[in-house]
Amino acid sequence: MRIILYTGxxxxxxxxxxxxxxxxxxxxxxxxxxxxxxxxxxxxxSFDIKxxxxxxxxxxxxxxxxxxxxxxxxxxxxxxxxxxxxxxxxKAVKDITTQELTVFPGMExxxxxxxxxxYYKEGRxxxxxxxxAPTGETLALLSFPEMLxxxxxxxxxxxxxxxxxxxxxxxxxxxxxxxxxxxMNEIDKMYYDLDEMKKIFxxxxxxxxxxxxxxEKMVIKEAQRSFTYLNIYDxxxxxxxxxxxxxxxxxxxxxxxxxxxxxxxxxDIMESFSPIPIYYAPLFETEVVGFKMLDRMAEEVFEKENPxxxxxxxxxxxxxxEGDGYVLTMVMPFLEKKELSLNQKGDELIIKAGNIxxxxxxPRTLLNCSIKKAKFDDDKLKIWFGGEKNE
Numbered sequence: 183m184r185i186i187l188y189t190g191x192x193x194x195x196x197x198x199x200x201x202x203x204x205x206x207x208x209x210x211x212x213x214x215x216x217x218x219x220x221x222x223x224x225x226x227x228s229f230d231i232k233x234x235x236x237x238x239x240x241x242x243x244x245x246x247x248x249x250x251x252x253x254x255x256x257x258x259x260x261x262x263x264x265x266x267x268x269x270x271x272x273k274a275v276k277d278i279t280t281q282e283l284t285v286f287p288g289m290e291x292x293x294x295x296x297x298x299x300x301y302y303k304e305g306r307x308x309x310x311x312x313x314x315a316p317t318g319e320t321l322a323l324l325s326f327p328e329m330l331x332x333x334x335x336x337x338x339x340x341x342x343x344x345x346x347x348x349x350x351x352x353x354x355x356x357x358x359x360x361x362x363x364x365x366m367n368e369i370d371k372m373y374y375d376l377d378e379m380k381k382i383f384x385x386x387x388x389x390x391x392x393x394x395x396x397x398e399k400m401v402i403k404e405a406q407r408s409f410t411y412l413n414i415y416d417x418x419x420x421x422x423x424x425x426x427x428x429x430x431x432x433x434x435x436x437x438x439x440x441x442x443x444x445x446x447x448x449x450d451i452m453e454s455f456s457p458i459p460i461y462y463a464p465l466f467e468t469e470v471v472g473f474k475m476l477d478r479m480a481e482e483v484f485e486k487e488n489p490x491x492x493x494x495x496x497x498x499x500x501x502x503x504e505g506d507g508y509v510l511t512m513v514m515p516f517l518e519k520k521e522l523s524l525n526q527k528g529d530e531l532i533i534k535a536g537n538i539x540x541x542x543x544x545p546r547t548l549l550n551c552s553i554k555k556a557k558f559d560d561d562k563l564k565i566w567f568g569g570e571k572n573e
Contacts, residue, residue, distance in 0.1 A: 183302060183305065183307065183308060183310070183388065184309040184310070185298070185310045185311075185312070185382070185383070185388055185390070186200075186309065186310075186311045186312070186389075186390050186391075186490065187311075187312045187314050187383075187391045188200040188203075188312065188314060188392050188394055188423075189315075189316075189391065189392075189393055189408065190316065190393055190394035191316055191395075191400075191401050191404045191405070192316035194395060194425055195396070195425040195426060195463070195470070196314070196394040197218065198228055198470045198476065199394050199423050199463065199479070199483065200216055200312070201216060201225060201228040201229060201476050202476040202477070202480040203311055204216035204246070205241070205473065205476050205477060205480060206477075206480040206484065207244075207308075207311070207489060207490045208241055208242065208244035209243075210488070210490075212243060212308040212309050212490065213243050213306070213307045213308045213309070214307060214308065214310075214311065215237055215245045215301065215307040215310045216244070216245070216247075216310075217237075217246070217247045217249060217297075217311070218249065218312075219249055219294035219298075219315060220315045220316070221315065225246060225247075225248055225313055226248055228470070228471060228476070229246060230471050230472045231246070233246050233247060234247065234248070241473070245307070249294045249297055292372075295379050296376065296379065298310060299375055299379045299382070384415075384416050384417060384418075386492070386495045387495075389417070389418060390418055390419075390492055391417050391418060391420070392419070392420065392421045392423055393408060393409060393421075393423070393455075394425055395422060395423070395424055396425055396426050397443070397444040397447035397448050397451065398447060402447060402450055402454065403543065405422075406454050406542070406543040407529075407543040409454075409498075409543075410542065410543050410544070413497060413500055418494070418495060419494075419498070420458070420492055420493040420494040420495070421459050421460070421493045421494065422451065422455045422458055422459070422461070423460075423461045423462075423463060424448065424460060424461070424462045425463045426465045427444060427462050427463065427464050427465060428440055428444055428464070429464045429465070454541050454542075455498070456498075457494070457498065457513060458493075458494055459494055461483045462483065463479055463482055463483045464482055466478070497513070498513050499511065499512040499513070499542065501548070504566070506568060507551065507568025507569070508548060508551065508568070509564055509565070509566055510531075510542075510548070511562055512533075512562065512565075524553055524556060524565065526553065529543055529549060530543055530544070531543075531544055531565075548567050551568055551569065552567065553566070554567065554568050554569070
């Protein structure tokens with residue numbers, strides 16, 4: 183089975199690209215599910231069809247779904263939500279506001295991803311294509327299992343045992359309900375399911391993540407930041423799709439300035455994401471809605487290539503802890519060993535080597551560190567960070 187996730191800043195057209203990819207996949211005879219986990223669903227609008235919170239077959243070999251987060255919360259967070267509601271209302275009045283407080287930020291995204299895990303285990307589909315929430319926030323949440331692992335493996339079992347022993351004594355004294363074993367087990371199961379989902383999403387033979395961008399400064403900056411964090415968490419970004427590119431055959435004077443601007447930003451995109459494959463979708467003369475236009479988009483983006491094959495499996499960049507500092511490693515193929523120039527400007531690292539320039543958006547971890555040394559060897563550039571940044 184294959185899983186492809188499309189992410190990007192809101193409004194870049196990731197839903198259209200995801201739908202076009204799914205349509206092309208189904209035409210190859212693959213049982214394809216395209217699912218939207220974005221609370222502001224537009225997948226049905228893209229197909230110009232009303233969708234349900236369960237998969238609906240909209241064409242031969244093609245199913246589509248807009249996940250209903252309220253339904254998923256009731257199904258996957260029910261016992262815990264009821265306990266939290268009882269806890270919050272033990273000394274207060276129960277109302278709709280209290281129920282809303284029991285759903286933590288990002289909970290809808292997590293439960294949506296667990297739905298994907300269920301489909302993966304069932305094996306109903308050959309490929310699952312996910313239209314994610316903007317800016318890859320859903321993917322960042324997958325780092326939670328790494329942060330929670332110690333607590334879940336070391337402290338959680340102790341707390342479960344302690345609650346079972348002292349709960350009947352403490353509950354009447356404090357006048358507040360203690361979590362039942364069912365509540366604790368539901369939290370336990372959610373954690374391990376999420377951890378399994380993280381492993382599947384990190385498997386480069388199964389999952390690809392594709393970032394959709396427009397040739398615009400703000401969009402590119404956000405895509406760079408997402409790209410860096412996705413690499414840190416070892417997710418496989420196998421393609422960049424540049425959407426809404428003004429075609430060369432458009433000669434109207436009004437678009438000349440815009441074409442020049444886009445040309446500059448297309449160069450920035452190539453410099454920022456190399457060696458990740460880059461694909462282009464034109465700014466069409468009409469909106470991309472319905473099967474006919476989605477077919478056109480798939481043909482324009484992937485041409486004669488198979489849109490669901492893995493486009494890239496290497497790691498373009500990674501950050502490792504080394505001693506009391508960090509090492510940033512980047513793949514820079516076809517680079518001759520010439521004079522290397524590094525410049526840090528705010529959260530951006532500008533690397534110039536020969537005719538190649540790379541703009542890397544640094545994670546917060548490295549913002550207060552200074553560059554100690556750099557080395558280029560075997561198509562890899564390594565930069566050592568440590569100590570406080572020199573002002």
